[in-house]
Amino acid sequence: MSRIGKKPLQIPAGVDVKVAGNVVTVKGPLGQLTWPLAQGLSVAVQDNTVNVTRQSEERNVRAMHGLTRAELGNMVAGVTKGYERTLEINGVGYKAQLQGKTMSFNVGYINPIEFPLPAGIDAKIDKQTVITLRGIDKRLIGQVAAKLRAIKPPDVYKQKGIKYAGEALRKKEGKTGK
Known part of the structure; x- marks a missing residue:
């Protein structure tokens, strides 16, 4: 049982x-x-x-x-109570903007990445680098947060990208020359 x-x-x-x-x-x-x-x-x-x-x-x-x-x-x-998930953007010049129900990300690509928020999810952006997602459906909050993180996953060598708040990244050492 x-x-x-x-x-x-x-x-x-x-x-x-x-x-x-x-x-x-x-x-x-x-x-x-x-x-x-x-x-x-x-x-x-x-x-x-x-x-x-x-x-x-x-x-x-x-x-x-x-x-x-x-x-x-x-x-x-x-x-x-509702659910909340926070993401952080790390990197020089990396930022996010919110226009209505669409988020725009400048994360090192040539063009900004547009991400439409699904119904039932509210987003708030602080200082252009901290994204807070709120909603009542735990599955939907987790899925949207995972899709946002997948836009630019954190790089273990340069420590740049979108990561969950509190996520610990181990910095890897790059190749060493002869």
């Missing part, structure tokens, strides 16, 4: 969890999220707790049991 899957999920005040068929909807002060249930899983809501149960012991059902409970927990946390 999945340790995470069998833990009941507490619903805080102001959050509404509804199950309609095989779709779970979580609604809170910051917004609304939905999660489709896999075959063989069921969700029961009672007395401000959510319980995820499975009907069979098949491998894919067991795998989805803990994942579904974790995702529901992330959804409840997202609609109450």
